[in-house]
Amino acid sequence: MAEVEKIILPGGIIDRPGSTLDYKTGTWRVKKPVVDLNKCTGCLLCWIYCPEPAIRKRDDGKIEFDYDYCKGCGICSVECPTKAIKMEEE
Amino acid sequence: MMSVSEIKSIKELYGLDLIAPGHRACAGCGALVGVRQILLASKRPLIVVNATSCLEVTSTPYPQTMWKVPWVHLLFENAAAAASGIEAALKVLSRKYGRQEHYIIAFGGDGGTFDIGIQALSGALERGHRFLYVCYDNEAYMNTGIQRSGATPLGAATTTSPVGARIVGKQQQKKDLMEIVVAHKIPYAATASPSHWKDLVNKVRKAQSYDGPSFIHLIATCTRGWYFDPSESIKVARLAVETRYWPLYEVENGRYRITNPVPNPKPLEEFLKVQRRLSHLLLPENADLLEKLKAYVNERWERLNKLSTCFA
Numbered sequence: 087m088a089e090v091e092k093i094i095l096p097g098g099i100i101d102r103p104g105s106t107l108d109y110k111t112g113t114w115r116v117k118k119p120v121v122d123l124n125k126c127t128g129c130l131l132c133w134i135y136c137p138e139p140a141i142r143k144r145d146d147g148k149i150e151f152d153y154d155y156c157k158g159c160g161i162c163s164v165e166c167p168t169k170a171i172k173m174e175e176e
Numbered sequence: 177m178m179s180v181s182e183i184k185s186i187k188e189l190y191g192l193d194l195i196a197p198g199h200r201a202c203a204g205c206g207a208l209v210g211v212r213q214i215l216l217a218s219k220r221p222l223i224v225v226n227a228t229s230c231l232e233v234t235s236t237p238y239p240q241t242m243w244k245v246p247w248v249h250l251l252f253e254n255a256a257a258a259a260s261g262i263e264a265a266l267k268v269l270s271r272k273y274g275r276q277e278h279y280i281i282a283f284g285g286d287g288g289t290f291d292i293g294i295q296a297l298s299g300a301l302e303r304g305h306r307f308l309y310v311c312y313d314n315e316a317y318m319n320t321g322i323q324r325s326g327a328t329p330l331g332a333a334t335t336t337s338p339v340g341a342r343i344v345g346k347q348q349q350k351k352d353l354m355e356i357v358v359a360h361k362i363p364y365a366a367t368a369s370p371s372h373w374k375d376l377v378n379k380v381r382k383a384q385s386y387d388g389p390s391f392i393h394l395i396a397t398c399t400r401g402w403y404f405d406p407s408e409s410i411k412v413a414r415l416a417v418e419t420r421y422w423p424l425y426e427v428e429n430g431r432y433r434i435t436n437p438v439p440n441p442k443p444l445e446e447f448l449k450v451q452r453r454l455s456h457l458l459l460p461e462n463a464d465l466l467e468k469l470k471a472y473v474n475e476r477w478e479r480l481n482k483l484s485t486c487f488a
């Protein structure tokens with residue numbers, strides 16, 4: 087029995103939920119999204135379409151980016167209904 | 177069916193994320209947008225089962241994980257079987273120690289669902305386990321290098337169905353997975369797209385309201401395998417819906433309903449031309465292939481439309 091137990095692999099166990107936070111995917115970015123707060127209505131459509139997520143709601147209801155993780159895909163810029171987000175060279 | 181409260185605004189979902197950033201999905205990954213939206217809407221506590229897939233690989237670069245819920249990965253073929261086992265174990269625990277209120281979602285890609293995992297999926301649906309299975313469909317084996325799958329559409333270029341002088345892309349039509357699932361007479365099955373987030377999140381709520389298996393077939397736009405600019409990921413998914421390539425419908429206790437009627441569809445070409453895996457279908461020499469794909473799309477829509485009207 088003991089020998090059988092030895093060859094059963096336990097598998098990998100990860101005990102830190104959400105630990106990809108350790109890895110800053112912001113370094114992948116080529117262009118970065120910049121929001122014009124005068125145009126932002128706080129609809130959060132950019133937030134619902136961000137794959138990461140790397141967008142936060144500010145206290146005034148408008149949005150800001152988390153550049154530590156934003157990969158610069160540009161989805162938010164394409165989807166924003168008021169064209170408030172521009173992609174700028176880093 | 178239990179009463180389901182409808183999600184009406186994005187604000188109801190804010191702060192409910194169950195994934196962390198820092199995952200390694202490609203920039204602009206459509207699958208991650210859809211999966212994130214599904215988790216935002218999901219009831220809790222939640223256990224996630226994941227078949228081998230892009231989602232599995234990019235979400236858990238060991239020893240890190242993006243998941244903030246219990247998550248298990250076993251093999252390519254057995255996500256539905258693993259979900260069944262978890263559900264059965266929770267039942268036993270409930271009997272012994274009182275009710276264990278848990279929801280289970282299994283995620284598989286098209287390779288892990290249409291092809292490799294279909295036997296386990298069929299078994300789980302037939303046994304009637306209470307769980308939601310989500311097939312996120314990027315229409316090829318993207319994780320292993322863009323090989324064709326049973327979900328790849330006619331004419332699409334993949335590394336195993338390239339466009340050559342004699343053979344132009346995949347020679348077979350896409351398998352109709354929804355019909356296979358519906359044939360199991362489960363309480364709820366639906367298609368969805370991350371571009372139509374409200375439709376998607378409410379389908380998740382509906383699916384989880386049933387005491388039995390439910391299924392969601394999600395389109396997952398793939399910047400690497402479909403060849404479009406990452407910023408257009410959601411735009412491409414929306415075009416799939418607007419051209420009727422990806423009909424949004426649900427089958428609730430056998431009753432079909434188109435949830436997003438597309439009265440004035442855009443020409444299918446609009447969807448094809450924005451992605452290099454399919455844009456060659458617009459060349460004059462491939463006109464017959466284009467016609468075949470159009471016929472497939474139209475016939476499926478007509479059939480769904482008829483089924484929806486007869487249950488209306």
Ligand code: SF4
Pocket residue numbers: 121125126127128129130131132133148149165166167168169170171
């Ligand atoms: S989509 Fe545009 S308007 Fe809406 S919250 Fe984002 S930046 Fe603001």
Ligand code: SF4
Pocket residue numbers: 119135136137138139140141151155156157158159160161162163204
């Ligand atoms: S550019 Fe992409 S990753 Fe960055 S905030 Fe916008 S949607 Fe998110």
